[in-house]
Amino acid sequence: MNNHKVRFLLTFLFFSFLFPFPLKAGLPTEQVRSTVDKVLTILQNSNLKSEAKSKERRQQLRQTILARFDFTEMAKRSLGQQWGRRSAKEQAEFVKVFTDLVEGAYTSKIESYNGEKVLYTRENQDSNSAEVDTKIATKKGEEFAINYKLHPIKGEWKVYDVVIENISLVNNYRSQFNRILSNSSYEDLVQKIKEKQLVGAGAKEKS
Numbered sequence: 001m002n003n004h005k006v007r008f009l010l011t012f013l014f015f016s017f018l019f020p021f022p023l024k025a026g027l028p029t030e031q032v033r034s035t036v037d038k039v040l041t042i043l044q045n046s047n048l049k050s051e052a053k054s055k056e057r058r059q060q061l062r063q064t065i066l067a068r069f070d071f072t073e074m075a076k077r078s079l080g081q082q083w084g085r086r087s088a089k090e091q092a093e094f095v096k097v098f099t100d101l102v103e104g105a106y107t108s109k110i111e112s113y114n115g116e117k118v119l120y121t122r123e124n125q126d127s128n129s130a131e132v133d134t135k136i137a138t139k140k141g142e143e144f145a146i147n148y149k150l151h152p153i154k155g156e157w158k159v160y161d162v163v164i165e166n167i168s169l170v171n172n173y174r175s176q177f178n179r180i181l182s183n184s185s186y187e188d189l190v191q192k193i194k195e196k197q198l199v200g201a202g203a204k205e206k207s
Helices: 003-018 027-044 051-068 071-085 088-110 169-183 186-194
Strands: 117-125 130-137 143-153 156-164
Touching: 027 051, 027 117, 027 130, 027 143, 027 156, 051 088, 071 088, 071 156, 071 169, 088 169, 088 186, 156 169, 169 186
Parallel strands: none
Antiparallel strands: 117 130, 130 143, 143 156
16 A cells, blocks of 8 residues: 555544544434424424414424323333332323323423524444433533433334433432332322422432
């Protein structure tokens, strides 16, 4: 190989490290991106921005989120050991109130969207799980990490946890639920969730 080719290859490799190729998205990233794009389309729809359209906007957001999130698995993991002690009826009720809690908190946060960019930075995948790492870049140059943990269900990758700035939504809720259950009954926990006397993953609390 002549010197010209050697210099070319070395230069190519050097700039490859400085300017890495864009992430080659696998199916988990593609499906997360599809859901995020749908959410952003709803938020950017000028016909849905007015207060009079808030109910319709939130309904569309709800349908989009429900299609990608596995709230049953999230509820199960958040309740921890208590899940197996509950009847099928209690489990179904818990999934419903938990879904309402998380969905409400998640929707209120994403409705504050103000033109931030979503960057897809990394994907890890095996046969039973995947992680899709993203960053939210604000107009002020700040970046916030939001990572999605997913598992496959009938050909779709469903989110079972969201990690915001290293704080797991599932772990955060499990920690709160355990504290409540250590001093109160399961019925009290459900009532507090219904009254939404809890904080989400945005709280600076680590389990």
